[in-house]
Amino acid sequence: MRGNHRILATLFALLALQLGSLVAPAYACGCGAMIPDRTQRIGVDRETSAVRWDGRTEQIVMRFTVRGTAERAAWIMPVPGRADVTLGDGALFDVLDRITRPEHRERHYFWPRGDDWPFAGGDRDGAAAAPPGAGADVGVVGRERLGPFDVARLTATDPKALSGWLKENGFELSDRLATELEPYVERKWEYVAVRLAPQERGTALHGRLDPLRISFASDRLVYPMRLSRLAQSPQSLGxxxxxxxxxxxxxxxxxRPPEVRFAGAVEPxxxxxxxxxxxxxxxxxxxxxFPVPSLIxxxxxxxxxxxxxPYREVVFEDRLLTVAGGVPVWxxxxxxxxxxxxxxxxxxRVRRGGTGVRSAA
Structure with a gap:
């Protein structure tokens, strides 16, 4: 049951990140839009996504850490092709974190600093010093239950028709979101829409959620971000x-210019x-x-x-230069x-004293 709640919250977090203009506060994220009930709130503290592209197929695995009072939420994500949706493996991000963590190196300094004796008692822990179906215009191409999620895969030729279908099926979308969906409709993208179908009432979505995995055919590597322009607070993407x-x-x-944290060939x-x-x-x-989301x-x-x-971050641990026994070299x-x-x-003084005695003799 706990895993199901986590999965639901993941989807809700996605939606919440991108719809900052709704009556019920929501937040935009890099790959979808999440909407809670009008009387509830949901926020995403952290979004992590892994994307696999082999030149023909793209897979996106998303995991979120959420907070708030929402027990129900909806999430929609535009995709360039027919999508398959499954539950992901949370251990994936543990492996990626381990592979990409910075390299730690020691860097010694000679003169004592503020945390060293005689300034602050000499205890130092080596802290790091420096260097994420309403109408014919909408088609339902698939619908399934994933744990507590009701997942629909849709096509649409009219953003208003899409918005209407979603509202009739439990999704409360704003007019601004319908407007932002127009470029996807024009390019004939499809959509993954998810509605929370809780098995228990009275439980808010919170904490780290199990991930969701979405796969679709694509001859280019694309990560949907346009809906994030609806956010009212700065956004970050990892x-x-x-x-x-x-x-x-x-x-x-x-x-801001993207920053590379790691680059290198790895053995899966x-x-x-x-x-x-x-x-x-x-x-x-x-x-x-993204300090100003509206600029996206x-x-x-x-x-x-x-x-x-290849590239790997290096974190230096500054340590006072010592010799055996911990005695500072300085x-x-x-x-x-x-x-x-x-x-x-x-x-x-000895030489001067010796000279004085000889003179007296």
């Missing part, structure tokens, strides 16, 4: 991209092999911020980067200087 080469977005689509294992296949695949991890002007289309040069050096200075003074 993507794990699995393809034959290192990948990069063609444009910033109105956000466990749930990663289930998504990417058993052969070696190139993994690119990207983060991007389209969907992300990714292409092969100029080279497959202290030994200063002690040596002090001893040498004292020795020089003593030697000078």
């Amino acid at each position: 993507l794990y991209v699995l393809a034959d080469h290192r990948m990069e977005p063609r444009t910033d689509i109105g956000g 294992e466990g749930p990663l092999a289930d998504l990417a296949g058993p052969e070696k695949v190139y993994l690119t991890a990207l983060d991007q911020e 002007d389209g969907d992300h289309e990714l292409r092969a980067a100029p080279s497959d040069a 202290l030994l050096a200063m002690s040596g200087v002090l001893v040498a200075a004292v020795g020089s003074v003593v030697a000078i």
Whole structure:
């Protein structure tokens, strides 16, 4: 039951991220729009997506961490082709996190700093220092139950007809969303629409949710982002991209330049092999911020980067330079200087004293 609730919340989080203009507060996300009941609220603290593209088929696995009071929500995602929807494996993101985590290196410094003796008692933990069916215009191409989710796959030639069908089937969409769906209708995209069908009442959607996996045919790697322009608060996108080469977005689509967190060929294992296949695949991890969502002007289309040069973040752990026993090298050096200075003074005085005795004789 807990897993079912997590899955439901995942879908709701997607919808909530992108519909910031609705009467019931919602939030936009990178790949869909989530809408709670008008009297409830839902928010997404974190969205993580893994995308696998082999040149013919694209798969998107999404996981969300949500909060709020919503017990019911709806989610819609535009896709360029006929979609299959299944539940994903949450362990996939554990594997990706392990593969892409930064490399930690030690970096020593000579002079004591604020957390070192004699300034702050000498205890230092090595903290890191530096361097995501109403009308003929709508067709139902599939409908199934996934745990607590009622999933419909739709085609539409009229955004108003699509909006009307969704409303009749439990989805409360705004006029602004219908307007933002028009480019997808013009390109004859299809839609995945999900409605919460709870088995228990009185339970709010919250915490980390089980992921949802959506697959569709596509001759280009595209990540739907246009609906995020409806968000009323800054948005962030984190993507794990699995393809034959290192990948990069063609444009910033109105956000800050995407940052690469990891790039390199990896050997798939466990749930990663289930998504990417058993052969070696190139993994690119990207983060991007959208401080002003209204500036988002389209969907992300990714292409092969100029080279497959590998990259991994490096986090330096600054540590005071010491010798055996933890004695600071600076202290030994200063002690040596002090001893040498004292020795020089003593030697000078001895020489002067010896000279004075001979003169008296």
